[in-house]
Amino acid sequence: MRVTLVTDFGTRDGYAGAIAGVIARLAPDAIVTDIAHDVPPHDIAHAAWVVRTACREFPAGTVHLVVVDPGVGGSRRGVVATYGGHWYVGPDNGVFAYLDRASAWDIDTAFPRGDARVSPTFHGRDIFAPAAARLARGDRPAGPHDKLHIGLPWGAREPRHGRVVHVDRFGNVISDLPATEVESRVAISGRTLPLRTTYADVAPGELVAYIGSASTVEVGVRDGRADTALAVTRGDAVMPA
Amino acid sequence: MRVTLVTDFGTRDGYAGAIAGVIARLAPDAIVTDIAHDVPPHDIAHAAWVVRTACREFPAGTVHLVVVDPGVGGSRRGVVATYGGHWYVGPDNGVFAYLDRASAWDIDTAFPRGDARVSPTFHGRDIFAPAAARLARGDRPAGPHDKLHIGLPWGAREPRHGRVVHVDRFGNVISDLPATEVESRVAISGRTLPLRTTYADVAPGELVAYIGSASTVEVGVRDGRADTALAVTRGDAVMPA
Amino acid sequence: MRVTLVTDFGTRDGYAGAIAGVIARLAPDAIVTDIAHDVPPHDIAHAAWVVRTACREFPAGTVHLVVVDPGVGGSRRGVVATYGGHWYVGPDNGVFAYLDRASAWDIDTAFPRGDARVSPTFHGRDIFAPAAARLARGDRPAGPHDKLHIGLPWGAREPRHGRVVHVDRFGNVISDLPATEVESRVAISGRTLPLRTTYADVAPGELVAYIGSASTVEVGVRDGRADTALAVTRGDAVMPA
Numbered sequence: 210m211r212v213t214l215v216t217d218f219g220t221r222d223g224y225a226g227a228i229a230g231v232i233a234r235l236a237p238d239a240i241v242t243d244i245a246h247d248v249p250p251h252d253i254a255h256a257a258w259v260v261r262t263a264c265r266e267f268p269a270g271t272v273h274l275v276v277v278d279p280g281v282g283g284s285r286r287g288v289v290a291t292y293g294g295h296w297y298v299g300p301d302n303g304v305f306a307y308l309d310r311a312s313a314w315d316i317d318t319a320f321p322r323g324d325a326r327v328s329p330t331f332h333g334r335d336i337f338a339p340a341a342a343r344l345a346r347g348d349r350p351a352g353p354h355d356k357l358h359i360g361l362p363w364g365a366r367e368p369r370h371g372r373v374v375h376v377d378r379f380g381n382v383i384s385d386l387p388a389t390e391v392e393s394r395v396a397i398s399g400r401t402l403p404l405r406t407t408y409a410d411v412a413p414g415e416l417v418a419y420i421g422s423a424s425t426v427e428v429g430v431r432d433g434r435a436d437t438a439l440a441v442t443r444g445d446a447v448m449p450a
Numbered sequence: 451m452r453v454t455l456v457t458d459f460g461t462r463d464g465y466a467g468a469i470a471g472v473i474a475r476l477a478p479d480a481i482v483t484d485i486a487h488d489v490p491p492h493d494i495a496h497a498a499w500v501v502r503t504a505c506r507e508f509p510a511g512t513v514h515l516v517v518v519d520p521g522v523g524g525s526r527r528g529v530v531a532t533y534g535g536h537w538y539v540g541p542d543n544g545v546f547a548y549l550d551r552a553s554a555w556d557i558d559t560a561f562p563r564g565d566a567r568v569s570p571t572f573h574g575r576d577i578f579a580p581a582a583a584r585l586a587r588g589d590r591p592a593g594p595h596d597k598l599h600i601g602l603p604w605g606a607r608e609p610r611h612g613r614v615v616h617v618d619r620f621g622n623v624i625s626d627l628p629a630t631e632v633e634s635r636v637a638i639s640g641r642t643l644p645l646r647t648t649y650a651d652v653a654p655g656e657l658v659a660y661i662g663s664a665s666t667v668e669v670g671v672r673d674g675r676a677d678t679a680l681a682v683t684r685g686d687a688v689m690p691a
Numbered sequence: 692m693r694v695t696l697v698t699d700f701g702t703r704d705g706y707a708g709a710i711a712g713v714i715a716r717l718a719p720d721a722i723v724t725d726i727a728h729d730v731p732p733h734d735i736a737h738a739a740w741v742v743r744t745a746c747r748e749f750p751a752g753t754v755h756l757v758v759v760d761p762g763v764g765g766s767r768r769g770v771v772a773t774y775g776g777h778w779y780v781g782p783d784n785g786v787f788a789y790l791d792r793a794s795a796w797d798i799d800t801a802f803p804r805g806d807a808r809v810s811p812t813f814h815g816r817d818i819f820a821p822a823a824a825r826l827a828r829g830d831r832p833a834g835p836h837d838k839l840h841i842g843l844p845w846g847a848r849e850p851r852h853g854r855v856v857h858v859d860r861f862g863n864v865i866s867d868l869p870a871t872e873v874e875s876r877v878a879i880s881g882r883t884l885p886l887r888t889t890y891a892d893v894a895p896g897e898l899v900a901y902i903g904s905a906s907t908v909e910v911g912v913r914d915g916r917a918d919t920a921l922a923v924t925r926g927d928a929v930m931p932a
Contacts, residue, residue, distance in 0.1 A: 211474060213467065219729065219860040220461065220702065221737070223745030226695065226726030227904075230748030233693060233724070237750065241724065242474070242482065244467030247460065250861055251914065255462070263464030266471030266575070268478065279914065283891025329889040330911075331904035334748070378460040379491055407570040409524025422468075422572035429571075432492065432520065452715060454708065461702065483715070483723065485708030488701065496703070504705030507712030507816070509719065619701040620732055648811040650765025663709075663813035670812075673733065673761065 210345040211267060212239045215259050215304075216276040216333065217248040224331070228274070228338045235342035244273075251279040253303040254361055254443060258375040258383070261307035262423045264295060274341040275299035276333035287316035287336055289350045290357060298341045300332070306361040312354045316340055319350030363444045371426060371447035373397075380434025383427045384447035388420040395426050396450035398439040402428065451586040452481045452508060456500050456545075457517040457574065458489040465572070469515070469579045476583035485514075492520040494544040495602055495684060499616040499624070502548035503664045505536060515582040516540035517574035528557035528577055530591045531598060539582045541573075547602040553595045557581055560591030604685045612667060612688035614638075621675025624668045625688035629661040636667050637691035639680045643669065692827040693722045693749060697741050697786075698758040698815065699730040706813070710756065710820045717824035726755075733761040735785040736843055736925060740857040740865070743789035744905045746777060756823040757781035758815035769798035769818055771832045772839060780823045782814070788843040794836045798822055801832030845926045853908060853929035855879075862916025865909045866929035870902040877908050878932035880921045884910065 212232055218224035225246045232239055244263050248256045256277040264273045278285075278300045290297040292311035305311060320340045327335040363372050371386025386395070394403050395418045402418040408431040411417040416438060421427035426447055428435045453473055459465035466487045473480055485504050489497045497518040505514045519526075519541045531538040533552035546552060561581045568576040604613050612627025627636070634645050636659050643659040649672040652658040657679060662668035667688055669676045694714055700706035707728045714721055726745050730738045738759040746755045760767075760782045772779040774793035787793060802822045809817040845854050853868025868877070875886050877900050884900040890913040893899040898920060903909035908929055910917045 213471075215464070215467075220725070220727055221729035221731065221741075222857075222859045223697070223727045223741035224859075226697075226724070226741070226745040227748045229724050229726070230695075230745060230750075230753075233722075233753075234748065234750045240474075242467070242470050243461070243484065243725065244470070245461055245464045247462035249462070259462075259464035259467070263467040263471060266468045266475065268471075268475045271471075271474075280891055282889025328902075328904040330901060330909075334904060375463075377463045377465075407523025409521060419571060420569075422569040422575060427571070454712075456705070456708075481715075483708070483711050484702070484725065485711070486702055486705045488703035490703065500703075500705035500708070504708040504712060507709045507716065509712075509716045512712075512715075616704075618704045618706075648764025650762060660812060661810075663810040663816060668812070 210236070210239050211242060211271040212236070212341050212345050213242045213244045213264065213267060213271060213273045214246065215244045215248065215256055215273065216246050217250050217252065217256065218246050218276065220246050224333065227334050228276070231334055231338040232342050232345070235339055236345040239342065239345040248277050251277065253277055255375065256304045257306045257361060260304060265293060267295065269294035272296040272298065272341045272344045274337055275304045276337055277304055278302065278332065281332050282329035287332060288313045288357065289316055289319045289340055289344070296344045298337050298344065301358050303359045303361055305357050306359065308357065311357055313357045314350040314352060314354045318352040320348070369449055373441050373443050373445045373447060376436045376443065379429070380436045381421070381427050381429045382435045382439060382441055383421055383423065384425055386426040386447045388424050388426070391426055391449045394450040396448045397428055398441045398445065401450045451477070451479070452483060452512045453477070453582050453586050454483045454485045454505065454508060454512060454514045455487065456485045456489065456497055456514065457487050458491050458493065458497065459487050459517065461487050465574065468575050469517070472575055472579040473583050473586070476580055477586040480583065480586040489518050492518065494518055496616065497545045498547045498602060501545060506534060508536065510535035513537040513539065513582050513585045515578055516545045517578055518545055519543065519573065522573050523570035528573060529554045529598065530557055530560045530581055530585070537585045539578050539585065542599050544600045544602055546598050547600065549598065552598055554598045555591040555593060555595045559593040561589070610690055614682050614684050614686045614688060617677045617684065620670070621677045622668050622670040623676045623680060623682055624662055624664065625666055627667040627688045627690070629665050629667070632667055632690045635691040637689045638669055639682045639686065642691045692718070692720070693724060693753040694718070694823050694827050695724045695726045695746065695749060695753060695755045696728065697726045697730065697738055697755065698728050699732050699734065699738065700728050700758065702728050706815065709816050710758070713816055713820040714824050714827070717821055718827040721824065721827040730759050733759065735759055737857065738786045739788045739843060742786060747775060749777065751776035754778040754780065754823050754826045756819055757786045758819055759786055760784065760814065763814050764811035769814060770795045770839065771798055771801045771822055771826070778826045780819050780826065783840050785841045785843055787839050788841065790839065793839055795839045796832040796834060796836045800834040802830070851931055855923050855925050855927045855929060858918045858925065861911070862918045863903070863909050863911045864917045864921060864923055865903055865905065866907055868908040868929045870906050870908070873908055873931045876932040878930045879910055880923045880927065883932045
């Protein structure tokens with residue numbers, strides 16, 4: 210069975226390594242894959258987009274462990290969730306906000322821990338990783354399930370209204386406006402851009418709108434950064450035009 | 451079978467994770483290893499050096515998936531190539547420039563895709579990863595093969611003339627001047643440096659020329675950065691002296 | 692058998708990938724896990740803390756390959772060590788300083804290399820990785836063993852005296868003062884802070900002292916960075932108060 214990791218732990222402190230170690234110890238046959246460890250610190254909305262777009266590429270049955278958890282040790286709950294044939298483990302703080310029809314279990318009910326040591330600042334190691342290991346071994350959560358509680362900061366989308374939901378490493382500005390709601394032009398940050406196919410359709414340095422790999426509208430700059438060219442921020446409107 | 455990944459996707463957006471997911475889905479027995487995901491964005495020459503020096507350390511038969519692809523969706527072709535008993539998959543844009551005797555297949559001919567969905571901006575996920583998975587499963591490319599088309603920006607090397615081809619994380623300045631073409635001194639950026647063995651042969655803060663781990667001339671600064679000390683850039687001359 | 696990697700190689704140059712390749716070639720059944728590759732360049736004390744806290748989470752028998760090695764090719768010795776049922780391979784330069792009761796073998800004695808090619812600047816690839824592969828295959832070191840030679844720059848700790856030993860990605864300031872030597876308050880950088888449980892116990896922007904995931908005193912800032920708020924540096928005192 211496979212376990213993937215999405216965290217904001219970076220790759221300098223060994224926190225992600227500690228989690229991989231716990232899984233190796235508790236589920237020795239699990240194959241662990243790093244999806245992303247450089248989610249910006251505490252950036253729940255960033256993690257949510259990574260979960261939405263990367264996790265689904267794995268085989269059904271994969272366990273996705275997501276630890277972007279600024280409220281660790283506080284009142285936010287931990288959950289085990291299932292959606293689209295995959296399992297998800299992490300805090301119910303918005304990182305799973307796009308899995309809107311997921312079934313979710315309180316992690317303490319799903320997998321009672323008994324008297325195991327738990328660091329109040331590292332639930333990733335002491336609560337989430339053991340739960341992911343149990344799922345990887347074939348255990349299934351006990352008790353009643355409900356829905357995830359927490360959504361994204363910019364709320365539910367209305368038809369034909371998109372928002373900037375992610376800015377990637379290359380400066381591409383990614384929206385949640387689906388391809389199916391756009392004809393030939395999009396409006397963003399006071400500009401109207403024709404929809405093209407790919408970066409190569411414009412000259413170097415020019416803005417280009419296209420349907421991105423998540424099947425939503427994106428705006429890039431060929432050989433440049435659209436986030437700075439447009440001066441947009443997450444939550445800003447992206448509309449058909 | 452093994453598949454390695456060299457990309458400029460970074461470790462924050464999940465793009466490399468999506469590729470690992472596709473391989474897990476299409477070639478479940480493949481072992482996926484990350485070689486480098488922080489190639490500077492769109493830096494083909496950087497990727498080429500990583501491919502030259504790291505891929506060959508893997509066992510024969512390994513499939514190396516290289517996605518540094520600023521021209522994605524444009525006219526650059528995708529290829530499957532074989533060289534030295536290894537397989538390579540990616541864009542024919544210079545990332546394989548050091549594999550100068552490789553045999554190469556157009557990827558569309560090698561592994562016809564039928565009507566699979568292809569994002570014009572993420573061939574890594576939709577074209578290259580599926581091809582790497584097929585190689586990992588033992589499929590071999592069909593149709594005629596030829597040579598790679600695209601070389602490095604600084605062209606072929608003349609005997610006893612080297613160029614700076616890579617600057618690493620530590621600021622070491624790495625050339626393509628082979629150890630076999632140097633006796634005891636090298637000239638770079640207006641200076642002449644004696645050839646030493648390792649950093650410890652000079653005092654902290656001093657420049658040191660040595661034969662690096664790729665068997666070519668390198669220049670470092672003990673406990674410092676040679677790139678800034680020398681003010682060199684890739685393509686600059688490195689000569690025997 | 693498992694092999695983990697802790698290095699300061701970053702994820703842009705392929706050095707860590709080359710090491711993974713050597714292990715794949717020499718110990719094909721080994722499972723390789725990246726613990727941390729973005730240890731700050733040449734930062735031995737940083738690596739030592741990662742080794743102390745992350746490696747022990749893996750199953751007994753795991754081989755931990757640690758390559759933070761500014762003195763490569765000089766007089767520092769390479770070692771194979773065993774501690775707590777785990778194996779460690781790397782330079783005896785302080786990276787293993789917290790494994791204070793480890794048994795250590797000179798690597799040249801433990802695993803004589805014969806006439807294998809060795810780059811004087813990349814012992815990670817040519818000496819340490821082959822030794823890790825041999826351990827992963829079940830070989831055990833030959834010859835006499837002794838202790839590790841090199842400790843941390845700030846020396847042994849006195850009872851009820853702690854030092855700042857690590858600053859993590861989030862700006863948390865981590866000490867080596869054990870939870871067992873503190874009652875309810877700690878003194879650091881001219882301030883006295885009450886011991887709390889987790890970040891959520893204070894308001895955003897406030898300093899918070901707590902027992903961290905290594906069971907030592909840490910100081911954080913909720914939704915902020917304690918390293919800048921306290922203006923502390925590694926080696927500074929952290930005391931019960």
